[in-house]
Amino acid sequence: MASVLQAAEVDSLRELYPHRLVVQAIRDQLEAERNGGAQPADRVEAISRRLEEWVSPHLRRVINATGVVLHTNLGRSPLSERAVEAVVQIAGRYSNVELDLESGRRGDRQSLVTDVIRRLTGAESALVVNNNAAAILLALEALTRRREVIVSRGQQVEIGGSFRIPDVMRLSGSRMVEVGTTNRTRAEDYVAAITPRTGALLRVHTSNFRVVGFTEAVSLKEMADIARRHGILLIDDVGSGAMSPGVEPSVLESVELADVTTFSGDKLLGGPQAGLALGRSELISRMARSPLARAVRIDKLTLAALEATLLDHLLGVPTPAARMQALELEGLQERAQTLVAALLARGISSSVVPSSSVMGGGSQPGIEIPTVLVALPGRPGALATRLRRGRPAVMCRIQDAACCLDLRTVAPDEEAELVAAIVAASDPSRPNDPNRPGV
Numbered sequence: 002m003a004s005v006l007q008a009a010e011v012d013s014l015r016e017l018y019p020h021r022l023v024v025q026a027i028r029d030q031l032e033a034e035r036n037g038g039a040q041p042a043d044r045v046e047a048i049s050r051r052l053e054e055w056v057s058p059h060l061r062r063v064i065n066a067t068g069v070v071l072h073t074n075l076g077r078s079p080l081s082e083r084a085v086e087a088v089v090q091i092a093g094r095y096s097n098v099e100l101d102l103e104s105g106r107r108g109d110r111q112s113l114v115t116d117v118i119r120r121l122t123g124a125e126s127a128l129v130v131n132n133n134a135a136a137i138l139l140a141l142e143a144l145t146r147r148r149e150v151i152v153s154r155g156q157q158v159e160i161g162g163s164f165r166i167p168d169v170m171r172l173s174g175s176r177m178v179e180v181g182t183t184n185r186t187r188a189e190d191y192v193a194a195i196t197p198r199t200g201a202l203l204r205v206h207t208s209n210f211r212v213v214g215f216t217e218a219v220s221l222k223e224m225a226d227i228a229r230r231h232g233i234l235l236i237d238d239v240g241s242g243a244m245s246p247g248v249e250p251s252v253l254e255s256v257e258l259a260d261v262t263t264f265s266g267d268k269l270l271g272g273p274q275a276g277l278a279l280g281r282s283e284l285i286s287r288m289a290r291s292p293l294a295r296a297v298r299i300d301k302l303t304l305a306a307l308e309a310t311l312l313d314h315l316l317g318v319p320t321p322a323a324r325m326q327a328l329e330l331e332g333l334q335e336r337a338q339t340l341v342a343a344l345l346a347r348g349i350s351s352s353v354v355p356s357s358s359v360m361g362g363g364s365q366p367g368i369e370i371p372t373v374l375v376a377l378p379g380r381p382g383a384l385a386t387r388l389r390r391g392r393p394a395v396m397c398r399i400q401d402a403a404c405c406l407d408l409r410t411v412a413p414d415e416e417a418e419l420v421a422a423i424v425a426a427s428d429p430s431r432p433n434d435p436n437r438p439g440v
């Protein structure tokens with residue numbers, strides 16, 4: 002250890018990193034060698050790599066060549082220019098997040114976005130929280146705790162990971178009453194289940210799957226009528242937050258019919274991770290007063306991005322996800338041909354094949370968007386791994402035993418990097434990191 006520490010090259014590391022970190026890296030390197038790892042030709046270089054790895058961010062940019070527009074594992078929606086600018090403006094400075102600049106009194110962060118949400122959706126009031134899961138949990142906790150909530154068995158969904166409707170219901174302290182069957186639920190099923198203990202009907206959009214065939218579901222309009230007739234609430238989890246008319250399930254229709262509507266900020270809304278709850282003022286106020294509201298409070302950077310995204314909608318500026326979704330096949334074909342030519346110029350012969358992209362993120366299941374893929378030569382698994390481990394990382398799609406790239410989800414200004422990444426990944430003798438300093 003002492004001799005390693007004295008090596009002249011280590012001094013240069015000490016200039017770059019705190020002493021303690023350098024000592025740790027040396028210790029780890031020597032231990033790895035003792036535990037069977039051979040001594041590398043250049044030990045200082047190995048130590049330097051360890052340090053570099055420790056101090057590089059682990060949350061990294063990824064080029065999404067999967068064609069899944071709202072890829073949950075890749076952060077769902079990329080933010081618009083306006084939203085990125087808003088985050089940058091607010092992040093490094095002070096802001097009026099909880100200050101009313103007019104009166105100089107303490108302000109409410111929620112009030113910063115209620116006007117724009119009202120104008121956009123016609124909702125009486127709104128509350129924005131950490132994500133949609135939190136919005137539903139908060140709605141149930143604040144509005145139906147210790148009461149019964151009726152849900153169709155066809156809507157007992159798992160959204161991903163551990164977000165299952167029965168679990169959220171239990172956590173909120175509400176009692177779930179299931180009605181109907183997986184494929185069919187009728188209005189009479191809801192009506193028959195209503196008792197004096199019933200607090201609400203809950204509709205959950207079946208975001209990530211579709212039941213086809215012998216099916217029957219009760220329309221939101223019918224559910225609203227039943228709820229109104231029996232003096233109970235209708236809570237509607239629309240999931241993806243589609244603002245455009247004609248895209249199901251529509252936020253606007255839900256706001257008109259349900260007492261509380263919830264959805265995500267980072268699906269079809271195209272903003273940051275957030276949950277929006279829209280509804281009658283009295284109900285939204287009850288939600289805001291719950292201690293849980295504080296626990297799921299939205300952060301100021303998210304709020305900045307969310308407000309900007311809502312302004313985009315108000316101004317009719319399509320979000321990046323919406324623009325990607327709308328890209329025409331012809332333009333994608335041209336870009337694919339250009340990529341094929343650029344790769345050929347570097348000795349890689351790829352080809353263009355027809356396929357389809359999907360919206361993803363638990364929105365519009367079963368809807369395929371025609372696209373073209375650039376199919377790369379070589380063993381797909383190994384190539385995909387090298388692309389994924391490169392910097393920037395590239396996520397591709399395996400189709401017909403080839404590693405394929407869908408340019409729908411690749412920004413045009415990422416294409417040069419993409420070419421460099423493919424060139425690096427296609428040659429196993431090279432480090433697969435074209436941007437690595439010193440390579």
Ligand SMILES: *Cc1c(COP(=O)(O)O)cnc(C)c1O
Nearest residue numbers: 132133134160206208240265363
């Ligand atoms: C995606 C989704 C959720 C979860 O939303 P998050 O914002 O990821 O918490 C809940 N319900 C439905 C119907 C969804 O589609």
